Amino acid sequence: MTSNDWQESDEALLQVLTQALHTPDPTPASVREAARAVYTWRTIEAELAELVHDSRVDELAMAGLRAEEADLRTLSFESSTLTIELGVSTTALLGQLVPPGPTEVTVHREGSAAYSVPVDPDGTFRIAPPPTGLITLTCADVVTAAFHL
Amino acid sequence: MADGDPTALVTAAAGGDTQAWNALVERYAPLVYATCRRWRLDAADAADVSQTVWLRLVENLPKLREPKALPGWLMTTAAHECTRFYRSRRRERPDDLTTLLDRTPADDTDPIDAGLIRDELHAAMRVAFAELPxxxxxxxxxxxxxxxxxxxxxxxxxxxxxxxxxxxxxxxxxxxxxxxxxxxxxxxxxxxxxx
CATH class of the missing domain: 1.10.10 (Arc Repressor Mutant, subunit A)
Known part of the structure; x- marks a missing residue:
């Protein structure tokens, strides 16, 4: 196999470059459209709350856990000022803001209009039925990293 | 955009310039997609994971430390999101373990894999070319x-x-x-x- 010759030889590199520039790009147009569209998800003033825990990913990283042993998925997001804990069941998405304060949470979902749900004085909120697909939650000036439900 | 360095585009996109964002997408979307395909995602899954990678970029635009290294950041993030994708799939279909545990990037001993690798190489070449003076x-x-x-x-x-x-x-x-x-x-x- 000589496919990596371009790493050493100038002639091979120029040859691969020529092939690359003469080969039609196989990327579907919808992939570019989706990538352009996510720019509108950007919230300039909001601080990003990073995903610090996702039971679906973290627990599977440890071998042996079966699906039925983890039917409630939990996620945690953290920014410098706010922690957002989520529990996902089949009927609702339950959330807890720490510390409490913001009075509503806005749900952004791919391909549909944003909507808000109230947060009670203890910082808990409930979104039923749970949203599906790629979503973000915005609470006051904090926005979660996008996640799949 | 005459000069190929992505720094100006990244800075402009971080500042709210939609055209700069679209220019980044135009140049780098094929590389992200080709990387996902090389991780053996089918076309539909590669499209989904690509979108997640672009969302990660939106989230990280203001704090991207080395805008010049953007293609590397995108490829690494794509690899990371592909791994996450396989883990979450394992959760949904635990019976499919044997096939899914097989999921690794393509290697060039297989003819189909060789095609995926070539596509990624070509996408990377086009990006590298676009970034040249x-x-x-x-x-x-x-x-x-x-x-x-x-x-x-x-x-x-x-x-x-x-x-x-x-x-x-x-x-x-x-x-x-x-x-x-x-x-x-x-x-x-x-x-x-x-x-």
């Missing part, structure tokens, strides 16, 4: 015509003595090879071989 791009375009342009013509077009064309060509090729996209590819391939 205009002078290098013009020179390569002239050299890539069939038949290649005569040195005298190149000399006129680039306002450069004939004797300087050879050294410029080799400097530009070196620059191409040292691009973030191709270096990430080389580093990743080295990693796969050692595994």
């Amino acid at each position: 205009e002078r290098c791009r013009t020179l390569f375009s002239l050299l890539m015509t069939d038949p290649p342009a005569a040195y005298t013509e190149i000399s006129t077009r680039l306002a450069m003595p004939c004797g300087a064309i050879g050294p410029t060509r080799s400097r530009c090729l070196d620059r191409l090879r040292r691009s973030a996209a191709l270096q990430t590819l080389i580093a990743d391939a080295g990693h796969a071989v050692r595994r």
Whole structure:
């Protein structure tokens, strides 16, 4: 196999470059459209709350856990000022803001209009039925990293 | 955008310039998609994971420390999101473990894999080319015509003595090879071989 010759030889590199520039790009147009569209998800003033825990990913990283042993998925997001804990069941998405304060949470979902749900004085909120697909939650000036439900 | 360095585009996009964002997408979306495909995602899954990668970029635009290294960041993030994708799939279909545990990036001993690897290499080459200074791009375009342009013509077009064309060509090729996209590819391939 000589496919990596371009790493050493100038002639091979120029040859691969020529092939690359003469080969039609196989990327579907919808992939570019989706990538352009996510720019509108950007919230300039909001601080990003990073995903610090996702039971679906973290627990599977440890071998042996079966699906039925983890039917409630939990996620945690953290920014410098706010922690957002989520529990996902089949009927609702339950959330807890720490510390409490913001009075509503806005749900952004791919391909549909944003909507808000109230947060009670203890910082808990409930979104039923749970949203599906790629979503973000915005609470006051904090926005979660996008996640799949 | 005349010069290929993505720094200006990243800064503008972080500042709210939609056109700069679209220009980034135009240039780099094929590389993200090809990387997902090389991780053996089918077309629909690769499209989904690509979108997640672009969302990660939206989230991280203001704090991207080395905008110049953007292609490397995108490829690494794509690999990371592909791994996450397989883990979450395992959760949904635990019976499918044997097939899913198999999921690793393509290697070039298989003909289908070889196609995926070639597509990613081509996507990385196009990115590396787009990031070159205009002078290098013009020179390569002239050299890539069939038949290649005569040195005298190149000399006129680039306002450069004939004797300087050879050294410029080799400097530009070196620059191409040292691009973030191709270096990430080389580093990743080295990693796969050692595994």
